[in-house]
Amino acid sequence: MTINFVKYQGTGNDFVLIDDRTETFPASDQALVEKLCHRRFGIGADGLILLRNHPDYDFQMVYFNADGAEGSMCGNGGRCIVRFAHDLGIFQEETRFLAVDGEHTARVEGEDIFLKMSNVTSVDERNSLTFLNTGSPHVVQFVDDLESYDVVGEGRSIRYSATFQPGGTNVNFSQVLTNNTVFVRTYERGVEDETYSCGTGVTAVALVAHQQLSLQSPVQIRTIGGNLRIAFNVTGENQFDAIYLIGPAKRVFAGMITV
Numbered sequence: 131m132t133i134n135f136v137k138y139q140g141t142g143n144d145f146v147l148i149d150d151r152t153e154t155f156p157a158s159d160q161a162l163v164e165k166l167c168h169r170r171f172g173i174g175a176d177g178l179i180l181l182r183n184h185p186d187y188d189f190q191m192v193y194f195n196a197d198g199a200e201g202s203m204c205g206n207g208g209r210c211i212v213r214f215a216h217d218l219g220i221f222q223e224e225t226r227f228l229a230v231d232g233e234h235t236a237r238v239e240g241e242d243i244f245l246k247m248s249n250v251t252s253v254d255e256r257n258s259l260t261f262l263n264t265g266s267p268h269v270v271q272f273v274d275d276l277e278s279y280d281v282v283g284e285g286r287s288i289r290y291s292a293t294f295q296p297g298g299t300n301v302n303f304s305q306v307l308t309n310n311t312v313f314v315r316t317y318e319r320g321v322e323d324e325t326y327s328c329g330t331g332v333t334a335v336a337l338v339a340h341q342q343l344s345l346q347s348p349v350q351i352r353t354i355g356g357n358l359r360i361a362f363n364v365t366g367e368n369q370f371d372a373i374y375l376i377g378p379a380k381r382v383f384a385g386m387i388t389v
């Protein structure tokens with residue numbers, strides 16, 4: 131079988147995008163997805179995303195983590211599929227699509243994609259860790275000297291800790307810099323490693339930075355892979371709507387792979 135794909139990245143979080151409007155991709159073949167994402171044996175990516183038709187939306191996003199399992203919402207992948215749909219001519223300025231956590235709207239403004247995220251309705255403390263769901267589950271922790279922090283070691287121990295079983299969690303380590311800016315490094319579940327950036331993760335960090343440290347919308351985010359910003363509206367205690375993840379999403383290359 132030969133598969134056509136396009137590789138995209140959003141602040142260094144990289145994805146294999148497949149136009150699956152014909153629904154021919156064997157989506158239940160977890161080993162195949164894992165192999166396509168493998169950086170030595172495959173194309174190499176943090177995840178794989180199918181673009182499918184949907185009767186009520188411009189398109190549907192089906193997202194898999196690099197381990198081949200279907201993941202929860204992916205914010206950087208969301209910006210990448212919006213860019214992909216735009217490149218395919220599916221929409222011009224604004225789009226409305228369906229993802230695993232429900233409806234999203236988005237618009238293209240030059241290099242940037244403005245992606246509307248799901249509303250957040252709770253922020254909890256679990257075993258002294260701040261936890262919230264922004265489409266995917268996230269722990270947010272503020273630390274000193276993030277540059278030299280052991281993100282993989284500490285992230286993995288929280289991700290597999292009893293508190294977050296059975297599903298596990300993504301873990302974001304954060305440090306406030308000057309000017310309403312937070313530096314974030316994320317351990318990602320499903321990749322089981324640090325990624326260069328995580329969209330739902332930095333969204334979680336921005337909301338917690340507002341609550342705990344009074345940062346204001348739009349919060350500026352620095353990741354290893356580049357800069358993002360998060361705009362939001364506070365509607366109550368632990369309640370946020372009009373949450374936007376804003377930043378670039380770029381096509382890297384296109385190819386064909388025989389499996």
Ligand SMILES: N[C@H](CCC[C@H](N)C(=O)O)C(=O)O
Nearest residue numbers: 201202204205206328329330
């Ligand atoms: N990289 C993604 C998060 C993927 C979520 C995934 N790791 C999971 O928890 O299933 C993002 O930009 O939001």
